[in-house]
Amino acid sequence: MASTNNRPSYILRYFDMIGNGESTRLMLTAANVEWTEERPEWPQEKANQPFGRLPVLIEKSTDGSPDFVICESGNIERYLGRTLGFIPADLRKAALQEQVRDQTFDVITSFAGFVRSTSEEDKKARLDAFWEILDKYIAVYSKHIQDNGNTGYLFGNSLSFADITTYVLFKNVLIGFAKFKEDIADYAKPKLTPEIIKLISTVEAEPSISKIVFKSGDLSAAVKA
Amino acid sequence: PSYTLRYFDAIDNGESIRLLLTAANVEWKEEHPEWPREKPNQPFGRLPVLVEKSTDGSPDFIICESGNIERYIARTYGLLPADLKEAALQEQLRDQITDVITAFADFLRAISEEDKKARLEAFGEILDKFIAVYSKLIQENGNTGHLFGSSLSFADI
Numbered sequence: 399m400a401s402t403n404n405r406p407s408y409i410l411r412y413f414d415m416i417g418n419g420e421s422t423r424l425m426l427t428a429a430n431v432e433w434t435e436e437r438p439e440w441p442q443e444k445a446n447q448p449f450g451r452l453p454v455l456i457e458k459s460t461d462g463s464p465d466f467v468i469c470e471s472g473n474i475e476r477y478l479g480r481t482l483g484f485i486p487a488d489l490r491k492a493a494l495q496e497q498v499r500d501q502t503f504d505v506i507t508s509f510a511g512f513v514r515s516t517s518e519e520d521k522k523a524r525l526d527a528f529w530e531i532l533d534k535y536i537a538v539y540s541k542h543i544q545d546n547g548n549t550g551y552l553f554g555n556s557l558s559f560a561d562i563t564t565y566v567l568f569k570n571v572l573i574g575f576a577k578f579k580e581d582i583a584d585y586a587k588p589k590l591t592p593e594i595i596k597l598i599s600t601v602e603a604e605p606s607i608s609k610i611v612f613k614s615g616d617l618s619a620a621v622k623a
Numbered sequence: 624p625s626y627t628l629r630y631f632d633a634i635d636n637g638e639s640i641r642l643l644l645t646a647a648n649v650e651w652k653e654e655h656p657e658w659p660r661e662k663p664n665q666p667f668g669r670l671p672v673l674v675e676k677s678t679d680g681s682p683d684f685i686i687c688e689s690g691n692i693e694r695y696i697a698r699t700y701g702l703l704p705a706d707l708k709e710a711a712l713q714e715q716l717r718d719q720i721t722d723v724i725t726a727f728a729d730f731l732r733a734i735s736e737e738d739k740k741a742r743l744e745a746f747g748e749i750l751d752k753f754i755a756v757y758s759k760l761i762q763e764n765g766n767t768g769h770l771f772g773s774s775l776s777f778a779d780i
Contacts, residue, residue, distance in 0.1 A: 449719055450752055468711045470718035472690070477711040493686045493695040500688035501667060507725065514742075517735030524732075534668055 404460045407432035408478075412453040413440065416574035416614050418471035418506070419453050420566045421499075422478060428557065428606040429482035472503060475563070484559040495553060498539070498560040502567040505531050509571075513578045529585070532571065536589055539564060543593035550593075550600030557604050565601040565617070568594065573615040587621060595621055625650035626696075627674040629665070631658065636689035636724070637671050639717075642780045643693055647700035690717060697777045713771060713778040716757070723749050 408426055412419035414437055426433040444450050448469050455474040457466040468474055476496060479485035485492050508531050512524035542552055552560040568590075575582050599618045602611055626644055630637035632655050644651040662668050666687050673692045675684040686692055694714065697703035703710045726749050730742035760770055770778040 449715075449756060466708055468715055470715040470722075473711055473715040473718050476714065477707060480707050489695060489698050490684055493691055496694070497667075497686055497688045497691045500691050504688075511729060511732075514729075515733075516737050516741065519734045520738040523734060538667060 405431055406457045406459050407434075409434055409436055409456040409458070410453060411436045411438055411447070411456070413437065415577075416566065416570050418503075420569060420614060421475050421562050422453065422455065422471070423610060424562050424566070424607050425475070425478045425482055425484055425559075427610050428484075428562075428604070429478075430606070431482070472499060475499060475559070479559040484557075484562065491553070495558060495560040498552065499563040501535055501538075502563045505535050505567055506570055508532075509575055509578075525579075532586070533589065535567070536591060536594060540591040540593040543597055548593065548596065550596040552597070557601065557606070561597060561601055564594075564597060568598055568621075569614060569617050572617060572620050583620065590621055624678060625652075625676050627652055627654055627676070628671060629654045629656055629674070630671040631655060639693050639780055640671060640673070640689065640696065643696045643700075643702060643777075646702060646775065646780070647696060649700070690721060693717065693777070702775075702780075703777045709771070713776060716770065716778045719753055719756075723753050726750075 408431060410419060410422055410426070410433065412422075412435065423435070438446070438452065440452075447454055448467060451469060453471050453474060454467060454469045455477070459466070468477060476485065476499075479495075480492075485495055505528070508524070508528040512521060512528055515521045515524050539552065543550065546552060547555075549555055552558060552564065571586050572583050595618075598621060601607075602616070602618050604611070626649060628637065628640055628644065628651060630640070630653065641653070656664070656670065658670075665672050666685060669687060671689050671692060672685060672687045673695070675686075677684070686695060694703065694717075698710075703713060723746070726742070726746040730739060730746050733739040733742045757770065761768065764770060764772075767773060770776060
């Protein structure tokens with residue numbers, strides 16, 4: 399696909415899952431840039447990645463300069479967030495949003511620790527730790543949404559980096575993680591506060607992402623059912 | 624402004640912050656909160672926390688998450704490049720270090736012998752990968768001991 403307006407185009411290399419790729423998909427879509435996705439054969443393609451892991455982002459320039467390739471999901475999200483305008487230029491405002499993303503990653507990583515465990519005692523300990531950090535996240539950010547006027551946004555009154563990452567966290571917990579723990583939604587749904595539910599429906603109503611937001615599932619419907 | 628770092632008396636996820644604050648040549652001090660007693664008094668129940676105290680009486684600016692703190696200090700004091708692409712190449716290295724440290728933390732938390740063995744192997748594997756990738760980068764950067772350019776960077780710290 400040739401770039402139509404001198405803006406670079408992007409390739410996201412990731413698995414067919416929400417995981418640590420969905421925030422990138424949503425930002426690329428919301429910014430209305432050209433992008434495609436590659437699903438490398440795994441683990442055959444592991445050795446061909448810069449650090450043997452996914453996601454990887456490739457930015458293809460319009461002027462013939464070499465591709466710019468980066469990895470690490472948070473790094474990719476912050477690079478796109480800054481480049482495409484989802485992260486404020488002010489360093490303090492940016493830091494307050496970036497910490498939200500880092501905390502969603504702590505929650506997701508906590509669940510990954512449960513998935514990796516083999517013994518029953520390890521599984522129990524890791525699952526307990528996951529619920530604990532999820533509870534903390536819900537408490538802190540429900541209050542934040544309330545303090546921000548209860549509009550469903552974490553900061554200001556339009557879709558931000560922090561909103562996207564929060565939405566993706568709950569999409570992972572309620573939909574994505576079911577692959578690893580079938581009944582997870584039964585435990586997670588009662589924990590959701592009205593503020594978190596409002597953020598979820600606010601994000602899903604954003605016109606700029608309507609093209610893809612439901613591809614990985616209808617989260618507003620999932621939290622009501 | 625001056626800074627307070629709240630952390631444990633350990634290297635872990637605090638040492639880069641100490642080095643960055645020192646390299647930035649700002650006034651800073653450290654607090655070692657009683658733990659876990661002080662847990663509820665932190666914004667997200669975890670350490671490190673950075674408190675930035677202004678000189679004009681405005682409220683303290685408080686942030687947490689070690690990578691976030693490091694990037695904030697580095698950007699504010701010019702230790703991360705302003706160019707977004709150059710910054711991303713350094714930030715990804717830091718995130719990979721987190722992956723390595725987390726892999727070891729997972730090993731420490733493991734209970735059963737089988738989990739301990741699996742987690743320790745995973746740590747060894749990712750550490751080997753880190754060493755291979757960044758030894759090559761140091762070589763390709765002229766083997767001066769710097770990862771990027773010719774002076775101390777975020778990535779080097």
